[in-house]
Amino acid sequence: MPYRDTSQECTGCLNCVAICPGLATTLVDYRKNKDLPTVTLPYELWRESVEVGQPVPVTDKDGAILGHFPVQKIRVKKKYPKTLLVQIQMNKKFAKKAVGIRVLEPQIEPSTIYEKEPLPDEAVICRCERVTAGEIRTALRNGVRDMNHLKAITRSGMGSCGSKTCRPMIWRIFQEEGIDPGQVTDRVDRPLFVEVPLGYFAGIKEGERHE
Amino acid sequence: MNSYDVIIVGAGSVGVPTALALGEKGVSTLVVDKKPSPGQGENKHAIGGIRATHSDPAKIITCLRSLESFSTWAERFGDQIEWVKGGYTFPVYRDADAVLLKGMLPTQKEYGLNIDFVGPKTIQTIIPGVNPEGLIGGTFSPDDGSASPLLAISAFYRKSLELGVQFRFKEQIREIRVKNGRVQGVATDSVNYEAPVVVDAAGAYSTDLCQTVDVNIPVVPESHEAGITEPVEPFFTSMVVDIRPMPGSKNYYFYQNQLGQVIFCLTPEPPIVGTDTRETSVFLPQISARMVELIPRLRNLRVRRVWRGLYPMSADGSPLVGWNREVSGLLHAAGMCGQGFMLGPGLGEVIARMIRQETTEKDQIVLEAFSPYREFAVEEALK
Numbered sequence: 001m002p003y004r005d006t007s008q009e010c011t012g013c014l015n016c017v018a019i020c021p022g023l024a025t026t027l028v029d030y031r032k033n034k035d036l037p038t039v040t041l042p043y044e045l046w047r048e049s050v051e052v053g054q055p056v057p058v059t060d061k062d063g064a065i066l067g068h069f070p071v072q073k074i075r076v077k078k079k080y081p082k083t084l085l086v087q088i089q090m091n092k093k094f095a096k097k098a099v100g101i102r103v104l105e106p107q108i109e110p111s112t113i114y115e116k117e118p119l120p121d122e123a124v125i126c127r128c129e130r131v132t133a134g135e136i137r138t139a140l141r142n143g144v145r146d147m148n149h150l151k152a153i154t155r156s157g158m159g160s161c162g163s164k165t166c167r168p169m170i171w172r173i174f175q176e177e178g179i180d181p182g183q184v185t186d187r188v189d190r191p192l193f194v195e196v197p198l199g200y201f202a203g204i205k206e207g208e209r210h211e
Numbered sequence: 212m213n214s215y216d217v218i219i220v221g222a223g224s225v226g227v228p229t230a231l232a233l234g235e236k237g238v239s240t241l242v243v244d245k246k247p248s249p250g251q252g253e254n255k256h257a258i259g260g261i262r263a264t265h266s267d268p269a270k271i272i273t274c275l276r277s278l279e280s281f282s283t284w285a286e287r288f289g290d291q292i293e294w295v296k297g298g299y300t301f302p303v304y305r306d307a308d309a310v311l312l313k314g315m316l317p318t319q320k321e322y323g324l325n326i327d328f329v330g331p332k333t334i335q336t337i338i339p340g341v342n343p344e345g346l347i348g349g350t351f352s353p354d355d356g357s358a359s360p361l362l363a364i365s366a367f368y369r370k371s372l373e374l375g376v377q378f379r380f381k382e383q384i385r386e387i388r389v390k391n392g393r394v395q396g397v398a399t400d401s402v403n404y405e406a407p408v409v410v411d412a413a414g415a416y417s418t419d420l421c422q423t424v425d426v427n428i429p430v431v432p433e434s435h436e437a438g439i440t441e442p443v444e445p446f447f448t449s450m451v452v453d454i455r456p457m458p459g460s461k462n463y464y465f466y467q468n469q470l471g472q473v474i475f476c477l478t479p480e481p482p483i484v485g486t487d488t489r490e491t492s493v494f495l496p497q498i499s500a501r502m503v504e505l506i507p508r509l510r511n512l513r514v515r516r517v518w519r520g521l522y523p524m525s526a527d528g529s530p531l532v533g534w535n536r537e538v539s540g541l542l543h544a545a546g547m548c549g550q551g552f553m554l555g556p557g558l559g560e561v562i563a564r565m566i567r568q569e570t571t572e573k574d575q576i577v578l579e580a581f582s583p584y585r586e587f588a589v590e591e592a593l594k
Contacts (some may be wrong), residue, residue, distance in 0.1 A: 149248035152255065152361035160441060160515055185247040190518050193491055195441050199510025201499035 017042050018080035028095045037073065037095045043084045049103050050074060050086060057099040059086065065102065066094045066096050118176045125173070126166040128159020136170060147187035157187055160195050213240040215377075218397055218406040220384055220420055222246070224254040224360070224551030225544050226364060226412035227367045228280075228559030234374030236563055241404055242376060243397065245383040248363035253414050255554040256488075256520020258437050258474045260450045260466060262299045262355040263324050266315045266530060266592035269580030270550070273323040275460045276557035281358050290366035293359040293469040297448030300337050302349040302505070303337055308454055317591065319352075326352035337449050340508045357450060357466050360552050367556075379404075386423035387541065406565055410542045415486060415521040416425030417545035424538050428531060428583070430523045430546040433482045436494035438517040442471035453505055456480065463498050473512060475502060488519045522549035527590050530554060532562070532581040542566070543583050 011014030017025045017040050027040040041058070043050060050056065055068040064116070069088040076084060086101060131154050144150050145158070145172065155165030158169060167187065174184050219226045222244035233240045248251055260282055263274040284292050303309045319326050331346040372378070382402075387409050395406040413420045427469065430550055449464040455495040465475035478496045489552040494517060503510045525531055525546035535541040544562055547554055561577055564570045570578070579585075 082349050115566060144248070146246075146248035146251065148251055149365070152250065154338070162516070190516050192516060195513035195515050197511055197513050198440070198499040198503055199494040201514070202510060203496070203500065204502040204503065206508050 014040055014075065014077060014085055015079070017085055018077045018083045023083075023100070026099055030092070033089070035092055036089045039088050039090050039095050039098050040075075041086045041088070041098060041101055042087050043101060043103075044082060046103055047084055050084060050101070056086070056088070056103065058090065058094075058098045059100050059102050060097045061099050063102075066090075066098060089210065100208070119169070119173070125169045125189055126154075126156035126159065128161050128166075129155040129157075131156040131166070133169075133173060136173050137177065140179065145179065145183050146185040148185065151187060162189060162193055163187060213396075213403060214405040216406060217241070217408045218243065218404055219410040220244075220250070220387075220397065221252070221412035221414055222249045222368070222378060222380070223252045223412065223414055224250070224364070224485050225547060225558060227364050227371060227516070228555040229544065229562045230376045230378075230445075230559075231367050231371045232376070233566065234371050234376040236567055238563070238566065240371075240376045241406070242371075242378045243382050243384055243399070243404065244380055247380050249368040249378070249380075250361065250417075253520050253523075254330065254360050254364050254552060256518055257294075257360040257474050258464075259357045259360050259552070260289075260299070260464065261357060261553040262352065263329050263354045264299045264301075264319065264326060264350070264355055265546075266317060267320065267580055268322045269577040270529065270554070271319060271324055271558035273554050273561070273577055274558060275323055277494040277553055277555065279355065279469075280556035281363065282356065283434065284363070284366060284558045288366065288370055290362065290369065292363040292366050294356060295358070295448055295469050296356040297450065297466060298337070298351055298353040299355040299452060300334065300449040301347055301452045301454060301586075302338065302341060303325065303347045304345045304455060306347070309347050311454075316350075324352060325354045326350055334400070335522065336498050338447050338451055338506065340446075341451075341536070342505055342507065351449070355450065357468060359468070360537065363552075370518060384385060384420065384423075387420065387538075389424050389538055389541075389551065392537070392539055394538060398483070402547065408540050408542060410544055410562060410566075411483070412544045414545065414547065414551065415523040417523065417543070421541075421543075424541065426459060426535055426538060426541065428545055428548075429587075430485060430525060430531065432486050432521045433484050433524050434488060434519050435478055435483075435523050435549065436478055436487075436491060436498075436517060436519045437474065437476040437491050438495065438498070439475075439515050440473040441515050443473075443512060445471050452478060453501065459493070459497055460501070464502055467501060468506035469471065472515070478499070482524075486521060488521065490517050490519055494519075516525040521574065523551075524548050526587040529580045530558070532558065533578055533583050533584040550558075553585075560594045 017027050024040040030037045047108050052071050055070045057065045073087040119133040123133045125133050135154050151157045215237045219242045220243045230240050263271050267272050320322045329351050330348045382399045384397045386398050394409050417430050418430050422429045442548045443579050452464040454462045461478040461480045463477040467473050523546050528548050531543050531546040561574050
């Protein structure tokens with residue numbers, strides 16, 4: 001793991017910006033211009049679409065656009081060739097808030113990636129116990145309003161995962177069926193959350209024979 | 212209309228089969244429960260064992276009838292309740308336990324239980340991989356078995372609805388209503404239900420319910436923990452009961468259900484009194500050590516889930532069933548001592564016959580032993 005040597009002054013080498021796999025490091029360099037510092041932002045996707053002189057939208061950590069700024073320089077460290085170091089000049093007021101650039105215009109809205117049609121009857125909702133949307137729907141249409149009762153008769157949520165996946169999908173089916181959520185009793189969660197061998201609780205170490 | 216022949220308080224292991232038995236006789240019946248659906252109290256905490264292997268004739272008679280009901284349910288009504296006729300096995304490693312179990316055999320056989328004391332070789336066939344060191348033998352009752360409490364109560368509930376029984380869920384009973392020493396019905400916070408007979412099938416909460424009419428029911432809730440593993444290829448079908456006491460626990464028992472999951476439960480010593488049902492951190496180390504010692508190959512089996520449920524205990528380990536002598540029309544069916552699931556169907560039929568005044572000679576044996584006014588002197592040996 002790389003670390004920052006705090007006994008020395010930052011030299012502005014940009015290695016810290018280039019090396020972070022999460023693109024979480026930015027560098028604000030005030031040395032040339034105190035009021036209009038140079039901000040270096042890492043960028044890896046669609047590299048060909050970033051050009052010097054092109055104004056790019058710069059965003060803060062929440063993805064809000066701070067403004068459009070022309071790219072001053074694009075640098076690449078030899079040791080980390082896949083990461084572009086995009087440099088812009090920004091007003092010192094915003095410089096520390098900049099975390100990235102937005103090259104592509106937003107193309108998808110969250111509402112468009114969720115299915116709007118009700119799940120087909122044959123869709124598997126509880127993957128551990130392979131319970132389908134149709135089986136759950138039938139139970140709800142027969143009057144089941146308690147997730148624990150639903151679990152008892154269909155086994156949905158009774159598998160190893162403890163209903164981590166199916167619970168929100170079952171809630172969705174309740175809603176699709178027009179059932180008031182206030183009428184529905186949520187399931188009771190219990191430990192364990194992962195499966196653990198009996199031998200572990202009995203104090204037997206891995207690989208040990210117990211005869 | 213809020214008027215019925217019978218009101219049952221509690222849609223659990225006892226209440227629902229009792230409602231079913233009354234429905235079959237055409238008695239207009241209402242079941243009231245504070246939970247949102249049937250079996251959401253202690254029924255779903257039961258592990259599913261059903262045995263007539265008891266020392267008390269009343270329990271043997273009642274559970275033999277329950278076994279008949281559970282074992283024939285699927286063919287009679289079509290619901291799968293995961294019934295497995297796997298028997299009950301009590302493996303024995305101590306001479307004292309052999310003496311205790313053998314001593315019960317004459318009574319058990321007299322009342323129709325199919326049971327015998329078998330040698331260590333037979334025990335090893337019934338429980339493959341059982342620890343052979345010091346194994347003396349044990350009892351095996353092949354006609355006992357297990358079923359899913361969750362599916363069974365849902366099936367009883369479905370059938371009860373079909374027979375016209377009515378259910379009210381999410382309704383908390385404030386009091387049993389009494390006038391001139393006679394039951395009038397029950398009152399919830401918002402509504403009165405009328406009936407000349409009220410059956411107290413409130414399990415661990417019977418004491419609270421009966422106190423509304425100044426009746427003191429000697430039931431004290433204790434709790435036991437249970438767990439279930441992942442499913443694996445079935446390799447034994449019998450319930451295994453190890454009655455040896457160990458520091459921190461009395462007996463423990465487990466079986467493999469129809470889906471291949473091993474379900475296990477332990478009786479803590481000293482008892483944990485109260486209605487707290489949160490899971491503890493001591494249960495798994497305790498029971499795992501005991502199970503792995505008994506059947507070493509179980510060490511690789513992974514535990515999926517644990518839970519804790521209540522045992523409404525009477526002083527002698529037997530239920531309290533009978534008419535109250537002070538409040539006319541109040542029928543107790545409480546204090547099942549953790550055996551409500553296996554006693555339920557048999558007891559439900561007895562209660563229905565009591566209400567219809569059709570009790571049989573065998574019922575009298577049961578009702579005498581379970582009388583709330585008995586002496587509480589002899590303790591049930593296999594509680």
